[in-house]
């Protein structure tokens with residue numbers, strides 16, 4: 027079978043940090059990229075995302091999200107391997123049930139982009155994905171618990187699976203009467219908007235439940251015309267589209283950057299959902315913003331923006347019954 031357009035675009039991703047820096051006219055920085063950081067968690071970034079970076083700027087907020095740095099190799103107390111207790115909340119292979127009514131499926135381990143701040147650097151995805159066993163164990167766990175009314179596809183990135191694979195899952199879920207909502211957490215509509223193709227949209231349109239798509243953009247520059255078109259298409263297919271961001275030092279840790287993100291997102295038809303404090307995962311400490319600064323920036327957003335454009339500032343605490351508002 028011919029690979030789909032989006033799969034071709036994905037395969038063409040930049041994987042060599044030196045090539046990435048060369049594309050941005052930053053050859054001098056290339057020498058400083060640490061091999062050990064790359065081999066711990068590879069660089070991967072779609073070319074369309076690279077095109078949204080500012081050439082010649084080593085501090086570009088999109089570049090910072092993907093470029094391996096020596097800072098990642100530091101051991102920092104409090105930054106561990108399972109920062110959010112996912113290991114403990116597992117109810118079946120690839121199914122995490124932490125919060126009332128909602129089961130989260132770790133659908134797959136793969137993503138279109140490798141974000142340096144991500145917990146995925148460490149989670150043992152190879153054995154833990156819900157898709158691996160043809161979804162059977164995941165659907166059985168959901169079917170066995172009538173309290174589960176919402177199924178959340180997460181990962182990794184669930185939209186890195188072929189649409190046919192997603193359709194297998196939703197075909198099985200249709201038989202589970204207590205499922206009332208489907209949610210999809212994905213960074214692909216932002217980093218690889220080609221993914222929002224006719225086949226995906228036809229699948230979405232055909233689903234029997236209300237669908238929320240939670241995308242993930244951290245900076246206003248992540249939106250461009252193809253991303254806007256992807257968001258419009260998702261909404262046109264009936265999905266509610268929300269954005270979650272992570273508060274990241276050197277990426278979006280200013281009131282201006284956060285306000286721009288929320289306003290630019292709304293121009294694409296996306297409402298802000300969560301602004302997450304970083305999960306304290308080994309190798310990510312240099313992205314952390316202290317809680318006091320985070321609260322102050324959030325208060326400034328509340329003062330500046332309409333209420334519907336202010337995301338909830340939250341932190342995930344292992345064992346809590348929900349994300350914890352700060």
Ligand SMILES: *Cc1c(COP(=O)(O)O)cnc(C)c1O
Nearest residue numbers: 122123124125128129130178349
């Ligand atoms: C974040 C998360 C959810 C979703 O929480 P919401 O507050 O509904 O967005 C569900 N399950 C798990 C395991 C999560 O980590």
Ligand code: SF4
Nearest residue numbers: 137140141144182213
């Ligand atoms: S799970 Fe999300 S944040 Fe993590 S690497 Fe994948 S796309 Fe990036």
